[in-house]
Amino acid sequence: MNPKARSNPQVQGKELIVNADSKQDAPKAVEPSIQVEGEAVKDSKDSVATDVMYIGIDLGTSRSAVASSNGVRDLVSSVVGWPKDNISTKVLGDKTMFGEDVIKHRLALDVCWPLADGNLAFSDLQGEDRNRSRRAAEELLAHVKSLARPTRGQAVYAVVGAPSEATKANKQAIIDIARAAGIDSVMVVSEPFAVAYTVDALEDAIVIDIGAGTIDLCRMSGTLPTAEDQITVFKAGNFIDEEIAKRLRANNPQVQFTINMIKKAKEMFSSVTDNAQRAVVTFPVDGVPTEIDITNEVREAVNLIVPEIVDGIRKLVSTFDPEFQERIRSRVFVGGGGSQIYGLREAISEGMKKIGGGNVILVDEPVFAGANGALKLAREMPAQYWEKLRNA
Amino acid sequence: MIAGRQTDPGAPGRSALLNDGGELRPVGDLENRGISQVRLISQSQFDSAVREALAREILAIASDLTLANPDRELLIERAHARLAGKPIEPTASVSPPRPLAERSAARAPELEPIPLDDPEPSPHPESAEFDVEALENRIVEEVGRLVSQNWREELRTAQDSQRNVIDRLEGRIDSLMKALDQIERLMDHQHTRPAEGMPTSFIDSGALGGIKNELMEQLFEANLALRELEAGEEG
Numbered sequence: 060m061n062p063k064a065r066s067n068p069q070v071q072g073k074e075l076i077v078n079a080d081s082k083q084d085a086p087k088a089v090e091p092s093i094q095v096e097g098e099a100v101k102d103s104k105d106s107v108a109t110d111v112m113y114i115g116i117d118l119g120t121s122r123s124a125v126a127s128s129n130g131v132r133d134l135v136s137s138v139v140g141w142p143k144d145n146i147s148t149k150v151l152g153d154k155t156m157f158g159e160d161v162i163k164h165r166l167a168l169d170v171c172w173p174l175a176d177g178n179l180a181f182s183d184l185q186g187e188d189r190n191r192s193r194r195a196a197e198e199l200l201a202h203v204k205s206l207a208r209p210t211r212g213q214a215v216y217a218v219v220g221a222p223s224e225a226t227k228a229n230k231q232a233i234i235d236i237a238r239a240a241g242i243d244s245v246m247v248v249s250e251p252f253a254v255a256y257t258v259d260a261l262e263d264a265i266v267i268d269i270g271a272g273t274i275d276l277c278r279m280s281g282t283l284p285t286a287e288d289q290i291t292v293f294k295a296g297n298f299i300d301e302e303i304a305k306r307l308r309a310n311n312p313q314v315q316f317t318i319n320m321i322k323k324a325k326e327m328f329s330s331v332t333d334n335a336q337r338a339v340v341t342f343p344v345d346g347v348p349t350e351i352d353i354t355n356e357v358r359e360a361v362n363l364i365v366p367e368i369v370d371g372i373r374k375l376v377s378t379f380d381p382e383f384q385e386r387i388r389s390r391v392f393v394g395g396g397g398s399q400i401y402g403l404r405e406a407i408s409e410g411m412k413k414i415g416g417g418n419v420i421l422v423d424e425p426v427f428a429g430a431n432g433a434l435k436l437a438r439e440m441p442a443q444y445w446e447k448l449r450n451a
Numbered sequence: 452m453i454a455g456r457q458t459d460p461g462a463p464g465r466s467a468l469l470n471d472g473g474e475l476r477p478v479g480d481l482e483n484r485g486i487s488q489v490r491l492i493s494q495s496q497f498d499s500a501v502r503e504a505l506a507r508e509i510l511a512i513a514s515d516l517t518l519a520n521p522d523r524e525l526l527i528e529r530a531h532a533r534l535a536g537k538p539i540e541p542t543a544s545v546s547p548p549r550p551l552a553e554r555s556a557a558r559a560p561e562l563e564p565i566p567l568d569d570p571e572p573s574p575h576p577e578s579a580e581f582d583v584e585a586l587e588n589r590i591v592e593e594v595g596r597l598v599s600q601n602w603r604e605e606l607r608t609a610q611d612s613q614r615n616v617i618d619r620l621e622g623r624i625d626s627l628m629k630a631l632d633q634i635e636r637l638m639d640h641q642h643t644r645p646a647e648g649m650p651t652s653f654i655d656s657g658a659l660g661g662i663k664n665e666l667m668e669q670l671f672e673a674n675l676a677l678r679e680l681e682a683g684e685e686g
Contacts, residue, residue, distance in 0.1 A: 227677065227680065281662050282666070283669040283673065436667070440671070451675060451678040
């Protein structure tokens with residue numbers, strides 16, 4: 060963090076860039092840090108602003124990321140909570156809570172995760188549950204928008220990443236809730252496409268977005284990916300959490316833990332290599348904090364996703380133009396929170412040897428890769444397109 | 452560097468030998484500085500070496516010397532004799548050079564024909580005998596002047612050539628800076644307010660830019676279709 064820059068973001072130059080803390084393992088919203096560079100752009104505390112703010116949003120099952128044209132980047136757990144009764148209202152206030160605050164006060168809140176398997180959950184629900192889930196999605200998106208700190212009266216144009224196999228109904232639902240959340244013009248793209256856009260891997264490449272709900276594989280061939288170009292694997296971060304929990308329960312039945320504790324442990328010690336550090340966590344045993352070595356549980360669970368990824372790559376390569384199969388195998392980009400798993404790149408490379416080998420490249424800032432790509436796309440999209448979509 | 456038993460560095464006869472930046476040091480001084488391997492040559496050896504070098508130079512430029520034939524032949528003969536180690540007459544009967552003021556400015560870079568005494572009677576009525584070493588000194592002076600002039604011309608030519616290259620590079624940098632400035636202004640404009648009618652092909656002129664433009668158009672069409680579908684369902 061650069062407090063000096065925060066206190067006067069226009070002092071040193073032209074553009075305000077807000078970087079998320081490099082510590083991306085915790086699922087809570089990341090406290091942003093500020094660097095000043097480039098042309099001056101005012102934050103929400105200032106009254107002067109540009110007419111349009113562009114934002115890129117990665118709406119994830121576990122976490123949502125936002126990147127804004129004013130340089131802000133932020134991260135929030137995709138969970139919404141409302142006070143469940145009068146007492147909690149009195150304690151926490153009559154307001155909707157988001158992210159880590161929800162997890163912290165979950166016992167006093169009515170908690171809702173509005174995304175499931177990468178899609179908006181309400182589309183599969185009925186009655187009051189549907190309304191509640193939809194409301195949570197709208198409020199979450201409005202909160203994500205506010206994290207970008209648009210100025211008063213500034214139009215917000217957003218590109219939102221959706222899972223590669225999202226249905227048309229789900230994409231329409233994203234547009235609806237984005238409008239309800241106060242976003243003036245919105246465009247939906249497949250999440251792997253957004254990742255590909257951020258690294259300019261727009262042709263002869265495979266992009267893998269490893270999230271909590273899904274692993275999206277997308278083949279880029281210079282055109283907008285079709286259904287044939289995309290594969291979604293429903294074994295992702297959450298699957299790994301459950302597998303770790305299952306193994307830990309079997310091996311250490313006396314250990315007390317929640318899935319959230321497992322998630323944090325996995326992200327701290329994720330490893331699929333044999334020589335990684337030991338994953339030792341402190342979980343209660345009969346109420347006594349006890350050090351537990353969960354290295355093997357983490358390793359076994361994480362290794363379960365590698366064959367799925369390699370098989371997806373094989374399918375995408377084998378159905379590609381034979382002349383370019385070698386090239387596409389050499390350009391496999393991996394992004395998303397799950398790509399941070401230590402040794403994953405090596406494990407996928409090792410797995411790819413069975414299908415002819417290849418080159419696996421981890422994208423920079425994997426947690427923000429989708430949001431960054433969506434923002435880049437939003438900024439480069441011609442103005443007339445935005446206006447037409449705004450009025451459509 | 453010449454090591455010699457120099458006792459008077461400012462002696463007139465030696466000062467000319469120091470023009471090239473060399474220096475004379477007493478042998479004792481060098482030995483005190485730890486230099487034990489010192490080759491000593493006498494003043495006469497040094498003078499002889501210089502004269503041999505001059506003789507070689509005279510032979511090398513003999514054809515270009517604009518001297519009267521007998522003068523040139525005499526010089527060449529003396530140069531050969533010096534290189535061959537034959538004894539050379541310390542003096543010879545030559546005609547004195549004309550005063551420098553009489554020389555034509557237009558012919559300054561060239562050596563003036565210097566009338567030397569032939570075995571036959573000199574055609575010049577003003578001829579008089581003088582030391583041939585004075586003539587050698589004059590030739591050294593003239594050669595030095597020519598060499599320095601040639602060197603200056605070489606230097607000027609090189610500088611002109613470099614100046615042309617520098618001018619071309621500066622012109623190129625200037626045009627590139629103008630182009631960069633134009634691109635930056637367009638990009639800033641695109642980022643803050645993507646302009647209607649702005650030539651997007653200019654922003655992304657490469658193959659990647661073409662792909663991006665195509666993809667953005669496809670993306671826009673797909674999103675527009677989503678809205679139309681939604682409107683149709685609502686209708």
